[in-house]
Amino acid sequence: MARQQQSVLVIDDDATHLYLTRTLLEDDGIQVHTHQGAFGATQRLKELEPDLVLLDVNMPGLSGEALARILQRAQQRRPARGAEPRPVPIVLYSSNDEDTLRQSVIDLGLSGYVCKGDLPGLRHRVRTFLGASAP
């Protein structure tokens, strides 16, 4: 079965984290787009229509509203070629402690979280989400 390469958009203000996340995921054969900072993230999301978003929550300039816009944009993704409309899963990707992340996931109604630094967790969850959203 010919399968289109799946893509992940990583939104983070920290260039080091973007760089290493890209490297880690590309090693797994995943197409990775990165966007540094919150500004313009919405536009990027619209252009790329990725299969998964990894979103950092502690960025300069990322207000609650900016975050909400990103989320909204993800929810409104146009279905490709008449397929069922399906929101892009958004996974929080942060250095916050797990309790805080779990709470944020519940509060914001997101798909899940990955703790930065948990490399097996990153790999596993990204694969799970991409698998779950595969056509």
Add this chain to the structure above:
Amino acid sequence: MTVRQVADRFFQEPELEAVALLEGDRARGLVTRPKLLLKLLRNFGYELFARRPVLRVANPEPLRVEATAPLAEVVERALSRPRAVVYDEVVVEEDGRFRGLISVRDLALQQSEALAASLAQREVATARAAELEREGAMRTRFLAHVTHELRSPVNAIIGLAEIARRASAKGQAEAVEERLALLVSSAAALRGIVGNVLDLSKMDAGKMELVPERFDLSALAAELGATARVLAGQKPVEVDVELPPEPLVIRSDPQKVRQIVLNLAGNAVKFTDRGRVVLALSRSGDGAVLAVRDSGIGIRPDDLARLFVPFRQCEDARVRRHEGTGLGLAIARSMAELLGGQLTAESVHGRGSVFTLTIPPIPERSA
């Protein structure tokens, strides 16, 4: 005792309102001024009562209260009596023994004072509770940010180490080199943050100590100017150092002064994209003033007020305007105060900022 004798006492002591009638140490009754005089003034009253025992004109059932009874309860009981006797004095007893009299008016006064005090107390208590809550919330936020600031470089180090290892396994020497360089810089950032957090908690606990010595502040300022030039890197920012004609030697803690000024100079360079940063040292009495001026983005008046609050950048948990931990200036100010000096900031938003550090000499410890 006869009625006559008691009446004479009332005549002689205009302040006296009531007399308790005792038998042994027990109260038998209460004789009040208005009742006694009223009885004696009536027709035949004097004839009738003057020579009789005083018990005849006493109220044998006065209100008796225990000395330990709460004020509010006593006032309630005193005021719920029939109107005619409300203003009688109240007999205070302890285990049935007479202890004294108290007027209802005094009771009411005491109660109103107590109420006023408790209202004021309640206000104080409410304010204190609010303050504690604010402090608690701030500490929680502070802890969350410290946690995040510490974890972020640690996580970067873990990730970088892993991708460096992979590159090494594949024999990609260049990638290994690049990733190790990033790893070192993340580790250095972590070291800085750990240092800041430790400094802050040390100061919070009053454990930060001064190590005063005489040193050449002019030389230190020149050296920090050179460091700031390095920090400015490729940016078109000119870093100048203005020194007094004679070297300024002062007794203070050079390490603390260095840390404060390094923070100020670092900020000045960070927030100035083009223009000038000046470290200006001058004498002031027997002390010194070191001003760090920049032509950078400046500080909004709102932010100026919160500048020295730890993690002020993170007041709103989701919005951080700038990079950095937001601890540097809080530490710098505390350190300046520890040195006996002051650290103040002035700024015109969009035009630049001036941070002024005053450094008084630390006197030799004398016995």
